[in-house]
Amino acid sequence: MSEEDKALQDAQSSGQPVELLSARTEASDTWALPDGSFSVKRHGTAVRLWRDGAWVAADPTLQFTADGSVVPKASSVAVKFSGGGSGAMLSGVKDGRTLSLAWPKTLPKPTLSSNIATYSEILPGVDxxxxxxxxxxxxxLVVKTAAAAQNPELAKLQFAMSTVxxxxxxxxxxxxxxxxDPAGQTVFTSPAPLMWDSSTLAGQLPAPAMQKFAAAASEPAPGDAFEPGVGAEDAQMDTSVSSDTLTITPDQALLTGAETTYPVFIDPSWAWGEWQHWTRVYKAYPKNSYWDAKGDVRVGYEEETGGSDRISRSFF
Structure with a gap:
């Protein structure tokens, strides 16, 4: 009896779905159903990884290694973050290809919380x-105060870049x-970098709408500071790249504006260029690319933030 027939037989006799383990992949599960059919569940990202002849749960939780660097427990990309000091700030290795970035100054030892490493005060008032x-x-980059935003070192952010x-x-x-890579295959991508402040909707909406928003906001929200909050002011940043330098230019009107609410968050991100891709598009930024963007899927009109340009779409 084949494994498929055995799974169908077990599903029919038990009345419960039975997984076909030989068909399991990093991002999909195949199940035999009691009605004699099969069902495939596909995940948007890897939920498990093949390590040393067995499946292990994907887990980006960070930990210190013996040499002091910081790595996730189990990820598709071999990511390494600085444990403090000089050298690479971060590096990612996939299929023998390496991308590394370095901050121009010595980094302090980070504090770790789940999958986030925080390096405090890399500039005065900036984490x-x-x-x-x-x-x-x-x-x-988390610019915590208006005084910190005036630092001339935030006019242009330059990261030393090296690749293999x-x-x-x-x-x-x-x-x-x-x-x-040399064959022209995409290994890593970085969507157009975005920055945003900590503005909320308080005082921006009529009373009935504000009451509705306040009730929703009282519930715990998923995510973290790596995604703009509802009501945040945002702006795309100019980017340029040379053989050894990545330069990002923050929007000074948002960074130092009189109406800006701090902290301000400056966010470039990278993703492994896998065969599965998705993107967001915003009417507010019709020429921006958010290919393989991190953060939430967004669809429809964001009523709370107002404005006819607050329409999002997501494509997979």
Whole structure:
């Protein structure tokens, strides 16, 4: 009896779905059903990884290694973050190809919380956060005060960049950065970098709408600082890349504006260029690319933030 027939037989006799283990992949499960059919469940990202002859649960939780660096427990991309000091701030390795970025100054030892490493005060009033994903990594600068935002070192952010077996180029039409191997295959991508402040909807809406929003906001929300909050003011940032430097130019009007609410978050992120892809599009930024963007799927009109341009779509 084949494994498929055995799974169908067990499903029919038990009245419960039975997984066909030989068909399991990093991002899909196949199940025999009691009615004699099969069902395939596909996940948006890897939920398990094949390690040393067995499946292990994907887990981007960060931990220190013996050499002091910081790595996730189980991820598709071999991500390593700095444990403090000089050298690479972060590096990602996939299929023998490496992308590394370095902050121009010495980093303090980070504090770890789940899959986020926080490097405090890399500039006065500015923290750096590095986030591990199962299939990528993100970096976030947190500008905590208006005084911190005036630092001339925030006029342009320059990261030393090194690669092994990769070429990084910018799509000038969308702001997307793409790291490709010698065969032209995409290994890593970075959507157009975005920055946002901590504005909320308080005082922006009529009383009935504000009451509705306040009731919804009282419930715990998923996510973290790596995604703009409802009501946040945001702006795309200019990006340029050379053979050894990645330069990001924050929007000064948002960074230092009189109406800006702090902290301000400055976010470029990277993802592994897998065969599955998705993107968000915003009417507010019709020429921006958010290919393989991190964060929530968004569909429809964001009533709370107002404005006819607050329409989002997501494509897979």
């Amino acid at each position: 750096l956060q590095l986030k591990a994903e199962v299939e990528g990594f993100s970096q976030l 077996g990769l070429k990084v180029a910018e799509d000038v039409d969308t702001g997307t950065l793409v790291a490709t």
